[in-house]
Amino acid sequence: MPLRLLLVRSIALIFLATLALSSLLVFWRTYEKVETDMTAALAAGQRAVANATDESDGITQPSWRLEHIVANFNGDRNVRATLQRADNSQVRSLLPPPRHPVPPFLFKLLAGPPQTATVDLPPALKSAGTLRLETDARNDLAGLWDDAKNLLFLLAIFAGTCLLVLYFMLGRALRPLEELTHAFARIGNGDYRARVPIFAPLELAKLSAGFNEMAVRLSEMEHRNHRLHEQLETVQEEERIELARNLHDDVSPLLFSVDVDAMTIRELAQSKDYSAIVERSHAIRGAVAEMKRNVKAILGQLRPSGLHALxxxxxxxxxxxxxxxxxxxxxxxxxxxxxxxxxxxxxxxxxxxxxxxxxxxxxxxxxxxxxxxxxxxxxxxxxxxxxxxxxxxxxxxxxxxxxxxxxxxxxxxxxxxxxxxxxxxxxxxxxxxxxxxxxxxxxxxxxxxxxx
Ligand SMILES: Nc1ncnc2c1ncn2[C@@H]1O[C@H](COP(=O)(O)OP(=O)(O)OP(=O)(O)O)[C@@H](O)[C@H]1O
Ligand SMILES: [Mg+2]
Missing domain, CATH: 3.30.565.10 (Histidine kinase-like ATPase, C-terminal domain)
Incomplete structure (x- = not known):
């Protein structure tokens, strides 16, 4: 996997872990907050009922009074009041429905069981029934859930933006390495003209300068090798030419003279001039001896024999x-x-x-x-x-x-x-x-x- 993706993946994992931990923390804090809110709301409800029943001595219609108290709870976001009449009929206050209700499983997790309280009514009202208060966390949780959602959403946006920026920054930061890798591949293929620009960060500047120096040295060495090879070929070629020339100049004339002598011997044989034939054969032997010397001299890369001495x-x-x-x-x-x-x-x-x-x-x-x-x-x-x-x-x-x-x-x-x-x-x-x-x-x- 490319280094860039590896780094981004690691940082993304860290972000995800942070996000998961933050969510847990948010859940925990929400759970506590809901519980506290419900306790406070129940207490407030109890206080409101107590206040409303304070002056109950002169009450002539206790049932009506209690219904009125229950009606006062209509619209309360967290507490529901229920009047249980003596004839077992019920009157309940109405809670406003939450604008963005939380999913049922979250409600189960975060709301906990409702808190209830039966209000201790003054004797004048007791005959009309019992009044019970019960918390309902739906509205409170909806508000908190909205806040948590916004927070998590912002965190996710922040993490995503960071990862994106990081991805592009790493791309820029690692581009020199990509160029170096490419240049190394060219060197590996024998293309010693490969060079890289001197990159800005100090460490990479040293690396790129070192690479360029290495490439220059390699190309000089290749050039030198090439020249040496050419020189070697030229020297070999010259040696071969020289050898061919010496062979021709030092041996061919003698071969020719041997040929001439042999032809003369044939003519002399016809005229039966035996002393001249002996003389020619001596000449042939002399030429052969000369050839031997010449061949030896050529083999030893010597100069034509005799010339300098004579x-x-x-x-x-x-x-x-x-x-x-x-x-x-x-x-x-x-x-x-x-x-x-x-x-x-x-x-x-x-x-x-x-x-x-x-x-x-x-x-x-x-x-x-x-x-x-x-x-x-x-x-x-x-x-x-x-x-x-x-x-x-x-x-x-x-x-x-x-x-x-x-x-x-x-x-x-x-x-x-x-x-x-x-x-x-x-x-x-x-x-x-x-x-x-x-x-x-x-x-x-x-x-x-x-x-x-
Ligand atoms: N003095 C000359 N008179 C007439 N023709 C000549 C003379 N010298 C050279 N030539 C001509 O030039 C040709 C080339 O000569 P060159 O010496 O290169 O070769 P060669 O004598 O035939 O063979 P090699 O010298 O290799 O044994 C000869 O074949 C011949 O036709
Ligand atoms: Mg010739």
Whole structure:
């Protein structure tokens, strides 16, 4: 049951008990009052008869006199006079009927037995009969009952009004609790935007302020959790992308070269050039060993091996030598300074050059591949270019591989950009990458892992 109704019901019960007690008290007082009134009325009646019979010495018609006395009681509200004549006939005075008679059961409860008195008549009147007075509480009780009814009615009105006012006041006083309950339910459902107004009573003001503070904290925590979750997802996503890129850049070229070597061995077998076959098989074993190292490095989230130890220019030289032995028909030209731009940029340039060479050999049947790296101090960029004179790039025939995506991502991660397009001067493709020149600090920074 709601607290409001519970309180109103308790107070209503108290009112009812008070009303019942008041009624009992009123009944008791009425009972006493009726008894007192009747005693007093009987005494007054007796006094009136005594007065009327005082000068009865010269009475010639005693019967008439007594009838006259009885007639005087007509209209008396509480006492009835009865004349019992010698011939057993009776003359009775008449009581006025009460305007609002009490119910018979109440009359029985409150009136009690009537009080009677036989008047001691003087000798001159005795011969005419006996005179008896008897109380009748009907009129007295009707008056008292009216008063009691009014009192009880007023009490009931007062109690009802009080309960009504109380009901509305409690409604107002308990509204903050209702709002708090509603707000708690929202919090329970995970809606941390729930807030309540600061209520006026001091205790409730503290409660509502405490609630709002709790909701703010919860919503901040939820926001933080959400952000952490997002960050975690982003980090995981970046790690996956990085892993895919490394796998592609470090393993795919070697697989490709193994494929090329295997095809060469088939040709060499036809020409029975066994020493060259042995040489190719050594190359395959070398590539496999390199792949093993790379896979190990990827698994351990290591940088591409060898680059830092050799330096970028030597690492690119090695790459070119590698392809020269496999594609002797292709001419390679390199133009780059023998310097380092720091591990991040060197690593990115190396990977981009390696994938571009790989793509040129794989897709374009070139006769010449040129690799150049220049520093443009005025614009603050390093510009690398890998160009071949092969069949050219057709975006519609793109294979859906990952090499280009990886190169572009590497450039973007360092704040640069990479483009691949067909050359204007002649046939073939040119890959151009622009990376911002690093600060001195970045160039000198040597990660621990690379130093091992
Ligand atoms: N030098 C190039 N000459 C001609 N076409 C090229 C050249 N470089 C790239 N392409 C074209 O761009 C496409 C995408 O290259 P990308 O490196 O992304 O994929 P891939 O080399 O086919 O596969 P992956 O690198 O994943 O092994 C290639 O399929 C090819 O059609
Ligand atoms: Mg590729």
């Amino acid at each position: 330096g970028l220019a030597s690492a690119v030289d090695n790459l070119i030598s590698y392809w020269k032995t496999r594609r002797p028909e292709i001419t390679f030209r390199i133009h780059m300074p023998d310097k380092s731009w720091g591990p991040r940029i060197d690593g990115a340039l190396y990977s981009i050059i390696r994938e571009s060479l790989n793509n040129a050999v794989k897709h374009s049947q070139p006769s010449l591949i040129e690799v150049s790296i220049e520093e443009a101090y005025e614009s603050g960029f390093i510009v690398a270019r890998i160009a071949d004179d092969g069949c050219g790039f057709d975006a519609n025939n793109a294979s859906g591989g990952f090499g280009l995506i990886g190169m572009k991502e590497r450039a973007a991660l360092l704040g640069g950009a990479l483009t691949i397009q067909n050359r204007r001067d002649k046939s073939g493709v040119a890959v151009a990458v622009r990376l911002p020149l690093p600060s001195e600090d970045e160039i000198e920074f040597v990660p621990e892992i690379a130093a091992q």
